[in-house]
Amino acid sequence: MIKLISLLIYNIIRISILKLIHPNRFNVHLIQRISPSASLITSGxxxxxxxxxxxxxxxxxxxxHGDGVISIGTGTYFNRYCMISAQRSVTIGAHCMFGPGVKIFDNNHKFSKEKGVSSQLKCDDIHIGNRCWIASDAIILKGTHIGDNCVIGAGCIVSGNIPTGTLVKHKSDLELISMK
Incomplete structure (x- = not known):
């Protein structure tokens, strides 16, 4: 209980300072449970x-980064070592759960067969609905839209539209199930 109260007080101070330093860039409710070793970084x-x-x-x-916006709904939980990189927009609904090591990127580097990889980026919005569970080490790529009440299985790489109520898992998992 003391640890939770200490964390809440720490976050009230941390968020207040961020709001003072960066007005209009941190629309963050003061009641949070953000680890002191978690980083919330803005640039541009x-x-x-x-x-x-x-x-x-x-x-x-x-x-x-740049004009990027990260929006996270009420009561959402991120386990250890998750990463979000937003150059444009990453929107996550309320009451979602993210397993350890989940990565979310609304951008990737432009590349071509002739010139190779460039420092220029391609970006597209990401939207994750309410009450979703994104299991450990899943990767969500630019342009992905996940509906409400979805489960993305551990280690899955997701791109595109995932309809509401969908369970996404590895093909190998499906093969194991069919053998039973």
Whole structure:
């Protein structure tokens, strides 16, 4: 109980300072459970919108670059070492759960057969609905839209549209199930 109260007080101070230093860039409710070792970084005009009582565990690294916006709904939980990189927009609904090591990128580097990899980026919005569970080490790529009440299985790489109520898992998992 003392540890939780200490963490809440720490976050009230931390968020208040961020709001003072970066006015209009941290629309973050003061009641949060954000680990002291989690980083919320903005560069350029990057912004954070975080609802009430979100938990961000140790080692998480959330970065809003350029005009990027990271929006997280109320009561969402991020386990250890999650990463979000937003150059454009990453929106996560309320009451979602993220396993350890989840990575979310709304951008990737441009590349071509002739010139190779460039420092220029391609970006597209990411939207994750309410009450979703993104299991450990899943990777969510640019342009992904996940509906409400979805489960993305451990280690899955997701791109595109995932309809509401969908369970996404590895093909090998399906093969194991069919053998029973």
């Amino acid at each position: 005009k990057g912004k954070f919108n975080i609802g009430y009582n979100t938990e961000i565990s140790k080692g998480c690294d959330f970065e809003a």
